Amino acid sequence: MSVxxxxxxxxxxxxxxxxxxxxxxxxRVSGLALTLFLPLHFWTLSMLxxxxxxxxxxxxxxGAPLVKLAETLLVLALAAHLAGGLRLLFVEFVGWRADAQKxxxxxxxxxxxxxxxxxxxxxxxxxxxx
Amino acid sequence: xRSSERHFRADLVVAYAGANPGxxxxxxxxxxxxxxxxxxxxxxxxxxxxxxxxxxxxxAVRGGLSAAEILERTRGSAGWALFYAVFVLAVAVHAxxxxxxxxxEWLGLRGRAVDVxxxxxxxxxxxxxxxxxxxxxxx
Numbered sequence: 083m084s085v086x087x088x089x090x091x092x093x094x095x096x097x098x099x100x101x102x103x104x105x106x107x108x109x110r111v112s113g114l115a116l117t118l119f120l121p122l123h124f125w126t127l128s129m130l131x132x133x134x135x136x137x138x139x140x141x142x143x144x145g146a147p148l149v150k151l152a153e154t155l156l157v158l159a160l161a162a163h164l165a166g167g168l169r170l171l172f173v174e175f176v177g178w179r180a181d182a183q184k185x186x187x188x189x190x191x192x193x194x195x196x197x198x199x200x201x202x203x204x205x206x207x208x209x210x211x212x
Numbered sequence: 213x214r215s216s217e218r219h220f221r222a223d224l225v226v227a228y229a230g231a232n233p234g235x236x237x238x239x240x241x242x243x244x245x246x247x248x249x250x251x252x253x254x255x256x257x258x259x260x261x262x263x264x265x266x267x268x269x270x271x272a273v274r275g276g277l278s279a280a281e282i283l284e285r286t287r288g289s290a291g292w293a294l295f296y297a298v299f300v301l302a303v304a305v306h307a308x309x310x311x312x313x314x315x316x317e318w319l320g321l322r323g324r325a326v327d328v329x330x331x332x333x334x335x336x337x338x339x340x341x342x343x344x345x346x347x348x349x350x351x
Contacts, residue, residue, distance in 0.1 A: 114314060117307040120337060127344035130279055137279040144277065157269065164262045167255050174252070197266050204274045 101184040108191075109166035112159035119156055150202075158198035165190030247309050254306040261299040288351030296349065300341030308334040 129137040143149060169186050172178045178186065221241065228244075229237035272281070286292045308330040315321040315330075 110310075110314065113307075113310045117311055120303065120307065121340065124337075124340040124344040128340070128347045130283065130347040131343075135279075141277050141279070157266070160262060161266060164259060164266070168259055171252065171255060171259070197270065200270045201273060204270055 101187045105166055105169060105183070105187050105190075108162050109170075112163040112166070115156065115159045116163060154198050154202040157201040158194055161194035161197035162190065165193050247312070250305055251309045254302040254309075257298065257302040258306055261295070261302065264295070265299070282348060286348045289349055293345060293349035296345040297342060300338065300345055304334050304338035304341060307337060 126137070126140060129140060144153060169178075169190055172186075224241045224244075225237045228235075228240050272285070286296075311333065312326070312330050315326055
């Protein structure tokens with residue numbers, strides 16, 4: 083194996099062990115999930131242009147446990163993407179230092195989890211459909 | 213433009229020209245800079261909008277969702293209409309630029325045809341999003 087290939091592999095593993103790499107992965111995957119969800123979200127809301135019962139029939143479907151889980155994961159994705167985006171904006175425009183990356187990432191993850199939990203627990207308490 | 217920025221720009225142009233023979237490097241770097249700015253500008257708007265959206269969702273989902281419940285809050289409200297319209301506009305700018313990076317880096321899809329497709333996606337998001345805003349805020 084060539085020297086270049088060896089050093090690339092070593093660099094690669096080191097990069098992947100860094101908090102900033104995981105921040106990047108979370109940001110990308112959550113962004114993709116949110117983008118794919120958007121057309122469905124807009125289409126559902128546009129049902130309100132017609133008769134309200136059609137929308138309510140659809141929304142009652144969101145009571146199913148798997149749909150509820152997917153919804154909670156989407157809220158988690160939104161909160162995580164928000165936290166990751168704020169991290170990027172602060173690093174690029176306010177000059178936050180790289181040595182604080184792990185702390186920022188941990189704070190973001192905590193904030194995102196708190197939002198998803200609040201959403202899930204609130205929904206579970208109220209019950210679907212109304 | 214400061215001299216360090218000019219050097220940075222020049223380096224970008226040289227790097228781009230090396231990696232993409234046959235394309236105009238100056239306009240490509242200009243486009244890249246514009247997309248970067250649009251992504252950060254829309255992100256700043258979205259940061260505020262998403263905080264409001266998350267808070268509304270967590271509160272609104274309490275006790276279950278229904279058409280009547282959503283419409284009670286939004287119907288005929290110019291404030292919510294403006295808020296959601298700005299939200300949709302920022303999303304229509306933000307999501308396709310992110311998608312562009314994913315297509316290029318993960319699938320190796322780049323070039324004019326991809327960019328045209330992304331503009332169409334942006335327009336589709338904008339129109340379907342504004343339609344949804346109209347659906348929930350019309351009086």
